[in-house]
Amino acid sequence: MERVRKAARSARFLKRVFSKDEIAYCMGRKSPWQHFAVRFAAKEAVFKALGMKGVSLLHISVARDANGRPSVLVAGKPEPGIALSLTHSDHYAAAVAVRWA
Template sequence: MKSRIFNIGIDIEEVTRFSNMPYEQKKSFYEKIFSPEEIKYCMKKSNPYPHFAARFCAKEATIKAVDKKKLNLFEIEVQMNNSKPVLKLPFSHNASVSLSHTNKFATAFVLFPINELE
């Protein structure tokens, strides 16, 4: 069996980075980073800010994992598929993402097969 090589990215954020900027007061900030679908998903939650923070982490972890490809945060979207996060990117469908959060911290881990980045 042929072994596979991966690029990885990880990020962690404090949830207060988002909860200190309420969505209703900072819509333009959120709309520069998150897709309408991501905003809708997060705002359905009783406390949307851990969910915003986790998605932000996924975007940052993706940028770290893809290394030389130029991406802005808005081009990276976290979608939910059967209650599991999936990355939607302009150039790949094979990235894996894992999200986790508490009320204080959020984190994401992203894994790309290296041949996807060449």
């Protein structure tokens, strides 16, 4: 969490890792780094669940439905067959991705 909090001060880091929509959402929250940190964890979890190689973290992003429920976009398009669960607090952020197809 602390690593992401420091890194999130850099606009260059943010643009390299997060989509415009993710940056806008996180920046609009009271504690942006919690939301950045959990999305970073989500990208890694999805990357591992899908067994993606040679793909940048920017390629994977987290969308939210009207209730705040997260889902996965790959190259900006909804990725079917993978579910995401996110949780975060002041010091920890965790993401679980489950692939069923």
